[in-house]
Amino acid sequence: MSATPAPTNFIRRQIDADLAAGRHDRVVTRFPPEPNGYLHIGHAKSMWLNFGIADDYGGCCTLRFDDTNPAREDAEFAAAIEEDIRWLGYRWSGIAFASDYFEQLYACAVELIEKGLAYVDSQNADDIRAGRGTLTRPGVDSPYRGRPAAENLALFEGMKDGRYRDGEMVLRAKIDMASPNLNLRDPVLYRIRRHRHQRTGDQWCIYPLYDFAHGQSDAIEGVTHSLCTLEFEDHRPLYEWFLDRLTLAKARRPRQIEFSRLNLNYTVMSKRSLSQLVEGGDVSGWDDPRMPTLRGLRRRGFTPASIRRFISLVGITRKANVIEMGQLENCVREHLEPVAPRVMAVIEPLKLVIENYPPGRTETIDAPNHPAEPGMGARPVTLSRELYIERDDFMENPPNKFLRLAPGREVRLRYAFLIRCTGVVRDAKGRAVELRCQYDPDTRHGGGRKTGIIHWVNAGDAVAAEVRLYDRLLSRADPPAGKDADFRQFLNPRSLVVRRHALLEASLAEPEPGVRYQFERLGYFFPDADSGPGKLVFNRIVTLRDSWAKIDRQRAAGG
């Protein structure tokens, strides 16, 4: 067992310094999703950080929904988010909504107006955009920038009271239209939006924007460290600009610290891209087992612990990164290997008849549920004259290192005896449909491993099932990312392979709820939500490491 790396990072060091300097005497963080979609594994990084830090420092972490844009948000998303957070294993110390603070935020806006730091702009969106300038050219002042405070106050109140049309005017901070930081070029604080809000209903027709709501919400909640992703770095001066000027919680200001977001290769992570997959029908929904959403990972069979472990391994820095999917896969293998009960299942069955095994006879084998954990017990497995093996475990003209079955070759049936292939029954097209074998009863407890070992199921009592084999969503590790880039052309056509005629050993007729099984030699599997009485559907969470596949690939590549 390797030593767990010390869970330190630049953020924790900053917190240590803040505590040492007496800037704060406790630690308060928050996890602030917008309830406009489902959580994905990138959010897991934020949760790991925010909840983890609060926990380790004896502080608290609230769940705060950033619900400042009623046009995009709804209560169903909020409920789904809560469910996903709990599933991942995190518990919030309190729950809040930015909309809880609408009244206070409004008061903050009034305070800014009174101080001459905000004004109502009657330009339309296009004019505001034009006036903002560009990356290299400064903006120009709005013709309404000089409105006296009293007029702004009256206008803003009118906005609140619904006396103007949507988009007719906005409230802007009066900062600096020539700032090299575009966020400081008189950012919009409030817009008029007549849209029923999931929580406040029709009480408001003006809504604050993120930049104005977030920092103040942090301050109201007593957040000490506001952790967010790197793209908000340029917003920090604005975050602080408000805090510097508002009477709200001036003494103990939250500190915003940014870290880089999580990226995984062979998939996409942005809400935009994920929506495209769902809307384009490329996946079955937000919980499709191929999706990097928490719901997708959950349905696939990933464990919360493996995801948390993954995040802890990946670490927290400010560097752009793309983590290898293999890292995540390894984490779930690492979790499941010592705990997953072993069973035998044949995904693509090929019939096998043991010619010298008496018809009608059966025997029962006690197969251990785990090779290294006797405490996990054993289950009975039936063996008889007719079995099914994996089609891949037979090859007519095997290459050198093929340790499986082939005409004339010998192999061990897992937990049973050696068999030798003595004949192949073929269909009209010459495809093998049945193997004839002879077994050697004296090899039942043979020691040492001299042949290959293959798994099998008994024809008489095997259970039918559908098995869904998942692979990476995309065929390309680094798909095009931009707004107009079409990553969908790189969808992996084999990201889902359905095997409808799999056969499982009889013990799997009623899978234990919540248990991830290892199908020996194949991978880890979990019952899909589509499973029901009389219909078994298993998802492959991840394959086992497979050095034969590697040899095979090399052979194919090298000729």
Next chain:
RNA sequence: UGGGGGAUCGUCUAGUGGUAGGACAGCGGACUCUGACUCCGCCGGCGGGGGUUCGAAUCCCUCUCCCCCAGCCA
């Protein structure tokens, strides 16, 4: 080409003037009734160039490359 960030093995990450370490991947081997697991070994890195210093991934200068920002989204 304005501003803000970032560059350490293939990938992620530790390091904060004193032997560049870990994880994953890869390669080789041992073990094995899972080509699994486990174990052992190997491979492989400080973006480039200067400077300071007894000593630099770390400090200074310079160059290069990468990411983010022009929503009344978050």
